[in-house]
Amino acid sequence: MIKRHKSLYPLSHHHHHALVRALEIRRAAEQPEPERTAALHRAGRALVEFWKHNGSVHFREEEEVLLPACARHVNIAEEPAFVRMLAEHAAIRAGLQDLEQALADHQPAQELIIELGRMLHDHVRLEEEQVFPRAEALLGEAGLQAIAPRLTQLHPKACEANPAEHREN
Numbered sequence: 716m717i718k719r720h721k722s723l724y725p726l727s728h729h730h731h732h733a734l735v736r737a738l739e740i741r742r743a744a745e746q747p748e749p750e751r752t753a754a755l756h757r758a759g760r761a762l763v764e765f766w767k768h769n770g771s772v773h774f775r776e777e778e779e780v781l782l783p784a785c786a787r788h789v790n791i792a793e794e795p796a797f798v799r800m801l802a803e804h805a806a807i808r809a810g811l812q813d814l815e816q817a818l819a820d821h822q823p824a825q826e827l828i829i830e831l832g833r834m835l836h837d838h839v840r841l842e843e844e845q846v847f848p849r850a851e852a853l854l855g856e857a858g859l860q861a862i863a864p865r866l867t868q869l870h871p872k873a874c875e876a877n878p879a880e881h882r883e884n
């Protein structure tokens with residue numbers, strides 16, 4: 716368990732739920748057919764729901780709250796972890812848009828779902844191992860406390876892919 720400043724707990728909490736989704740996809744992919752197809756489809760739908768109600772908000776918190784705070788201390792373009800984080804946000808957004816479309820069109824999406832699970836897993840690792848430690852070092856205690864009120868707590872039921880009203884607090 717990585718030691719984390721308490722101001723970033725909400726973001727790390729979201730990461731935990733993203734990892735649950737990624738694990739669910741990996742397990743679905745390991746099942747034999749015909750269960751595999753149905754399990755991946757379910758996991759894909761759950762991922763889209765998670766994205767719509769939690770993941771997309773989380774990305775914006777990182778881009779609109781965390782990164783601008785860091786940009787007061789460094790040039791983001793010169794920070795490899797931050798640059799990679801933004802590139803992965805774009806790629807994950809693209810994948811999620813494609814997945815939503817594929818599900819709406821009843822097109823097969825197994826490979827895309829598996830790939831998105833992998834991307835999500837690797838993205839969380841990047842942020843927990845590199846982005847957040849760097850942000851903590853840059854912002855310091857006062858800077859971290861200053862951004863805390865702008866980071867969303869997840870609704871406790873968010874991990875059940877039942878996203879209703881997670882932003883109420």
Ligand SMILES: [Fe+2]
Nearest residue numbers: 774777800842
């Ligand atoms: Fe992110």
Ligand SMILES: [Fe+2]
Nearest residue numbers: 730773777842
């Ligand atoms: Fe994140």
